[in-house]
Amino acid sequence: MITGRHYQNAYVTRNVDKAVAEFKQNAEIRKLIEIEVPVQLWTPQGEGKGVQKLAFVWVxxxxxxxxxPGEGDVLALYRDALPADDRLVFHxxxxxxxxxxxxxxxxxxxKFPMVLRGGTPGMLEFAYFDARQWLGHYLEYCWMVPDRWAGMGGR
Structure with a gap:
């Protein structure tokens, strides 16, 4: 299933600060949001909390x-994709x-299994599906209230 409006490409890294610095050098950034946040997540293996350092770079x-990805067993989906060095890897x-x-x-x-789900009901929700055999990557879908979308830089 591919539905909705594609607005994001996501990458994993061991060093988000370095990645942000490279975007500042190589792209015309319209908006940048950097956060480190604990999130409650569901996976087929169970629920748990994970901590991630995130940057949202709008071009x-x-x-x-x-x-x-930081601490938390539920973050294996991201950690398993990390390279040995600090470069970005498409996810x-x-x-x-x-x-x-x-x-x-x-x-x-x-037909693609849900492998991760999270968010804040009534504000922002997301789910990941494993489409790697077809596309070579995961598909994420999200929904958010208009104020959250605007706050995230959407237009």
Whole structure:
């Protein structure tokens, strides 16, 4: 399933600060948000909390999400993709959907397994699907209220 509006390319790294510095040198950044946040996540192996250092780099209408996974067993999806060095490695794309409940109602018929889910109900929700055999990467879908979208730099 590919649905919604593609707005993000995401990468994992061992050094998000270095990656941000490289974006500042090589891109015309419209908006930059840097955070380190604990998140409650669901995986097929169970639920848990993970800490990630994140940077959201907007170049025109494309967001580059830079992910430095930290503590938490639920972050294996990111950690398993890390290179041995500090470079960026492509991980997934994200599509924004308009109606989260309608989207999630179709998940049971999805041929790609859901491998991660999280967010804050009623504010921002996301889910990852493993499409690596088809596309070579994960597919993420998210939904957020308009104020959160605007705060994240969306337009």
């Amino acid at each position: 025109e209408d494309l967001q580059f999400e830079l992910i430095q 997934h794309i994200c599509h924004l959907v308009d109606d989260w409940d309608a989207f999630m109602a179709k998940v049971d018929t999805e």
